[in-house]
Each structure stands twice: as C-alpha cells, then as structure tokens.
Amino acid sequence: MPLKVVGAGFGRTGTNSLKLALEKLGLGPCHHMFEVRTNPDQLPYWEAAVRGDTMDWDEVFADYGASVDWPSAAFWRELADHFADAKVLLSVRPAEDWVKSIHNTIYASLMKRATDPEGAGRNRREMAYELIVNQTFHGKLGDADHAKSVYEAHIAEVQRTIAPDRLLTYNVAEGWEPLCAFLGVPVPDEPFPLTNTTADFQARIVERDKRGEG
Numbered sequence: 001m002p003l004k005v006v007g008a009g010f011g012r013t014g015t016n017s018l019k020l021a022l023e024k025l026g027l028g029p030c031h032h033m034f035e036v037r038t039n040p041d042q043l044p045y046w047e048a049a050v051r052g053d054t055m056d057w058d059e060v061f062a063d064y065g066a067s068v069d070w071p072s073a074a075f076w077r078e079l080a081d082h083f084a085d086a087k088v089l090l091s092v093r094p095a096e097d098w099v100k101s102i103h104n105t106i107y108a109s110l111m112k113r114a115t116d117p118e119g120a121g122r123n124r125r126e127m128a129y130e131l132i133v134n135q136t137f138h139g140k141l142g143d144a145d146h147a148k149s150v151y152e153a154h155i156a157e158v159q160r161t162i163a164p165d166r167l168l169t170y171n172v173a174e175g176w177e178p179l180c181a182f183l184g185v186p187v188p189d190e191p192f193p194l195t196n197t198t199a200d201f202q203a204r205i206v207e208r209d210k211r212g213e214g
Contacts (some may be wrong), residue, residue, distance in 0.1 A: 003061050003083040005066030008076035008158045009091030010151060013099040014172030015069035018091055020193040022066045025185050031067040034123055043124055046071045050131045056081045071131055080162060088162045090169045092155055095148050107141050
C-alpha cells in the first residue's frame with residue numbers, strides 16, 4: 001500500500017504516541033523504529049538505506065500506511081517525493097526538552113552498542129548509531145548545543161521544503177483535533193495516546209539489556 005502519511009519528525013517528539021494515534025485513525029500500520037526490532041525483514045532495508053543504496057520504497061513500506069520516527073524520518077525528503085500524495089507530519093516539541101530527552105534515552109542506549117552480543121540487536125543499534133549519531137548529528141549528538149541546532153535546522157528545512165497545505169507541524173500535546181482536521185478524519189471519542197516517556201524508554205532498555213537483546 002502507498003504511504004498516506006510521511007512522518008518527518010525526529011525520534012523523541014512523541015512518535016510512538018503518534019504511531020498509535022495514526023493506527024487508531026485507520027492510517028496504519030504505522031512504521032516506527034519498533035518495527036525494525038519486531039520485524040526481522042526490516043533491518044536489511046535500513047542498513048542498505050544508511051549505506052546510500054538505491055531503495056525500492058514501495059517494497060520497504062509494502063505493509064505500512066504511515067511512517068514516523070527514525071529510521072524513516074531521516075529519509076523524509078525521499079519519501080515525500082516518492083509518495084507524492086502522502087501528507088507530511090512534522091512532530092515537534094520544545095528544543096530544550098527534546099535535547100534532554102534524547103540524551104537520556106536514544107543516545108544513552110546507542111552508546112552501549114559495543115557491549116551488545118553479536119546478533120540482530122547489535123546490528124540494529126549499529127545501524128541506528130550510524131544513521132542518527134554520525135549521519136544526522138555529525139558525530140556530535142552528545143553536544144547539547146550542536147544537537148539543538150541540528151534539530152531546529154531540520155524543522156526549518158522541512159517547513160521550507162514541503163508545501164503548507166501538505167504539512168502539519170504538530171506537538172502531540174495538542175491532542176486529536178489538529179491532527180484529525182489535517183487528515184480529514186473524525187475525532188475519536190477517547191483520550192489521545194501519550195506513551196513512551198523517558199522513564200518508559202529507560203525501563204525497556206534495562207530489561208532488554210538484562211536479556212542480552214540490545
């Protein structure tokens with residue numbers, strides 16, 4: 001199926017909440033980094049994308065109706081061009097909050113990759129490290145000022161590139177209304193899902209490390 005929604009927001013901008021919301025709205029299944037973990041067929045695609053190989057995006061997203069989070073968010077431009085009818089969703093949060101969150105979650109997790117046992121978990125972390133730390137943040141994700149400047153420049157670039165009628169810049173704290181209005185779907189009669197807090201992320205990584213899964 002062609003993607004109906006291309007997520008351009010970096011990880012730690014409420015992307016898991018957004019994944020659940022889009023699926024509730026009938027626009028899923030929604031791709032997220034979690035899919036690379038749970039679907040073994042996904043990792044080779046993203047290893048290839050990180051290498052710069054030519055990608056068959058229709059094949060990569062054959063089972064998905066939307067995408068959010070890394071790794072796909074790093075390829076927002078290519079996906080927006082390829083899926084020309086898709087709407088583009090730029091998830092955001094205040095920059096200072098985002099820097100604190102990513103340092104306490106994704107960055108801390110990726111820095112443990114060398115201690116992972118050989119296997120899919122380590123390969124996944126190595127792919128994510130190359131894509132996020134090296135390619136997106138030029139090896140300086142740990143530098144708060146640099147991370148913030150890259151984050152803010154990314155938001156500005158997406159907003160500059162995508163036509164306003166195709167783009168929603170969105171904070172999940174806004175809830176259902178702006179998202180549903182943008183997508184042209186009814187507002188569900190239930191609370192907006194707010195998940196994967198820093199504490200949730202850290203607890204999940206601790207459990208995976210105990211199991212040696214990475």
